[in-house]
Amino acid sequence: MAADHETSIFCLQVHFYYITIAPTHLSIPMELKIKFYGTRGSIPVCEPQFQQFGGNTTCIGFYHHDRIGIFDAGTGVRAAGKDILENDIYQKNITIVFTHFHWDHIQGLPFFPPAYASDRVISLLALGESRITRNLEKAITQQMGEEYFPIALNKMGARFNFLMVNRKNIPNFYQTQTSSIKLNHPGGCFGYRIEVEGRLIVICTDVEHTDTIDPKVVEIAKDADLLIHDAQYTDEELASHKGWGHSSFNQAIEVAEMAGVKQLAMTHHDPHHDDEFLKAIEKKCQDRFKDCLLARDGMEISF
Ligand SMILES: [Zn+2]
Numbered sequence: 001m002a003a004d005h006e007t008s009i010f011c012l013q014v015h016f017y018y019i020t021i022a023p024t025h026l027s028i029p030m031e032l033k034i035k036f037y038g039t040r041g042s043i044p045v046c047e048p049q050f051q052q053f054g055g056n057t058t059c060i061g062f063y064h065h066d067r068i069g070i071f072d073a074g075t076g077v078r079a080a081g082k083d084i085l086e087n088d089i090y091q092k093n094i095t096i097v098f099t100h101f102h103w104d105h106i107q108g109l110p111f112f113p114p115a116y117a118s119d120r121v122i123s124l125l126a127l128g129e130s131r132i133t134r135n136l137e138k139a140i141t142q143q144m145g146e147e148y149f150p151i152a153l154n155k156m157g158a159r160f161n162f163l164m165v166n167r168k169n170i171p172n173f174y175q176t177q178t179s180s181i182k183l184n185h186p187g188g189c190f191g192y193r194i195e196v197e198g199r200l201i202v203i204c205t206d207v208e209h210t211d212t213i214d215p216k217v218v219e220i221a222k223d224a225d226l227l228i229h230d231a232q233y234t235d236e237e238l239a240s241h242k243g244w245g246h247s248s249f250n251q252a253i254e255v256a257e258m259a260g261v262k263q264l265a266m267t268h269h270d271p272h273h274d275d276e277f278l279k280a281i282e283k284k285c286q287d288r289f290k291d292c293l294l295a296r297d298g299m300e301i302s303f
């Protein structure tokens with residue numbers, strides 16, 4: 001009953017998007033587009049040798065017909081917020097969907113510029129049949145307690161909604177068919193499958209496959225036009241990081257091959273992997289799977 005109520009709230013908000021967007025203000029063309037705002041895993045990095053791939057932690061922008069939805073609020077969400085303001089996207093209600101609540105997926109929220117605008121509504125959404133947090137509001141606000149940050153979430157300016165949708169299917173997320181699965185990751189993490197206008201985008205930011213590839217991940221990624229997959233480690237590094245919750249480059253490619261995906265974007269780069277290292281790895285990966293790349297902060301993939 002509660003889940004139905006929560007879902008209906010969400011659907012109402014989706015409906016709200018249509019009536020609050022002013023098309024004459026828009027500069028982003030009508031298209032389906034993914035923009036990577038944060039591709040670093042674990043912790044941000046900013047030294048000169050990391051500038052090409054970027055050092056912001058996980059944040060993915062999903063643009064569909066002049067609207068933006070956001071997956072995760074790592075430090076990259078600051079740039080996503082700047083894009084919204086600078087491109088003059090008048091979208092009253094902005095939804096941020098969380099894969100999970102490790103720091104590298106929430107730590108940018110205190111610096112999300114639209115959150116300081118009193119005319120915005122920020123909907124923070126966690127979903128899945130098996131919850132990874134019992135208290136979404138607490139998971140988000142405790143990092144903004146006065147011991148840690150000067151402005152409390154409820155003093156930022158925007159109105160926040162906390163949406164815990166206890167289902168795996170969210171049919172009305174930005175006019176898409178979106179479903180989720182729980183991934184193997186310490187504390188849990190959700191992967192998302194977004195079907196829209198005949199295109200399929202799958203997001204699995206943090207996943208560990210153990211000794212064999214997780215068939216659930218292959219299933220959710222089946223025939224994807226774009227698979228965004230964790231690739232934090234080399235095979236050698238993975239061997240000494242069992243239980244840390246992440247994948248190797250080769251495992252990400254293996255999933256892409258098994259699932260028959262058209263394009264693979266690898267993300268959640270290890271903070272020890274600098275630009276030269278990642279460029280060399282990317283070339284090796286492309287020798288094995290032609291249509292793959294390592295995501296970079298600011299990179300866009302349009303459909
Ligand atoms: Zn992570």
Ligand SMILES: [Zn+2]
Pocket residue numbers: 100102185189206245
């Ligand atoms: Zn994590």
